[in-house]
Amino acid sequence: MSFSEPDTDILVPAFDVRAFARRAAGPAAAAAVAAAAIVIAGGPLHAFAHALRRALDADPRWVIGGAVFELLSFAGYVALFWMIGSRATTRLGLNESTQVTLGGAAATRLLPTAGVGGAAMTLWALRKAGLGSRGATRTLLGFLIVLYSVFLAAIALSGGLIALGIASGDGPLALSAVPAAAATLAIAGSLALAARRPRTPRRAARLHTAADVFGAAVRDAIGHVRSGDLRLLGALAWWTFDASVLWAMLHAFGAPPPFAVVVLAYFVGQVGNTIPIPGAVSGGIVGVLVAFAVPADLALVSVLAYRAIAIWLPAPMGLVALGALRRTMARWTAEDAVAGVEVAHDAAPAMPVHAPAPVARAPRPCPEPALLAA
Secondary structure, X not given: OOOOOOOOOOOOOOOOHHHHHHHHXXXXXXXXXXXXXXXXXXXXXXXXXXXXXXXXXXXXXXXXHHHHHHHHHHHHHHHHHHHHHHHHOOOOOHHHHHHHHHHHHHHHHHOOOOOOXXXXXXXXXXXXHHHHHHHHHHHXXXXXXXXXXXXXXXXXXXXXXXXXXOOOOOOOHHHHHHHHHHHHHHHHHHHHHHHOOOOOOOOOOHHHHHHHHHHHHHHHHHHHHHOOOHHHHHHHHHHHHHHHHHHHHHHHHOOOOOHHHXXXXXXXXXXXXXXXXXXXXXXXXXXHHHHOOOOHHHHHHHHHHHHHHHHHOHHHHHHHHHHHHHHHHHHHHHHHHHHHHHHHHHHOOOOOOOOOOOOOOOOOOOOOHHHHHO
16 A cells, blocks of 8 residues: 655644634634523523533632643653654653643634644645654554553443443433444454455555554554553543542532443543534533433533633644744754755766876877888
8 A cells, every 4th residue: 555645734723822812712612602591591501500610619729730630641641652653753751742642732712713723734744754654654653543542441341330230320222332342343353454464566456455444553552552661551540530530520519420430421522522513522421321310410511611621722832842843843844854965966967987098199200111122
């Protein structure tokens, strides 16, 4: 399989304050309309009013703790990317890995890219680091497989424990058993693709080729795990501390449900990232919490507070990282240009050295035949 390099390059976007204000105006207007509806309509909207009252009574210690958990979560994300990126190229040290990860977070949160801005920017950064399209794609896939293996394992474990009655949770059996079974099947399918023998180019159809690429990335991920690098703990830190933000918000506004329920609601809700609908993640988490007997107002205010911290706390750091990433990529481009000139100079054929042309001499006159006879 081959990946073709695009003819045009992508520029790291500069932060547009006006565009950011326009984007923030929508949620602000929606919040104002919701507040007005609560005051005017009443009735079923009283749950929102109760949520607002809970927000006013929040415990600031747990809110601060949630912010600290989110920072620790991103530290784990950076550590994992640093570990996998540095094995692919020496250009991705700790500083560069921080710039790519935080810049990708800013692209995901602040740019109108339907949630794929971070992945696209990370892939492009890997290409600019010298990996090319094939190497960048394989490195990014390996990183995501290591990261999301924890995601699937958490759903399988928490859902299985609740479904089997080992962990407490008063909710529908299908809501725990089905996600656990789906996650287990996804893990088994990924391992099966890793064990599958790649097809020859002649027999490889497009679907089989994609399966071969994914299987190779799974094998890369297994190799990363077998390395025993401590930075692999970043995958656990990313999910654990981000889920801890939700747990802290439930503490800040009331009493949280059993820990297994929080874990299941968090991870099942994250599946909403695959749905291109605003609020899918928040709605999914709230729905699971309510299904497991968490009061609606507590679930609503806790999830909204969690999403506010998870989305907007990393945004200022991401904007700073974007500026640093622009400078780093400019340096990489300059280094590549110098290296290209040197390679061209070394590959140029040497000019042949010609020996000096012999000097022509005038022929000596031959003696006359008459003189020879005498």
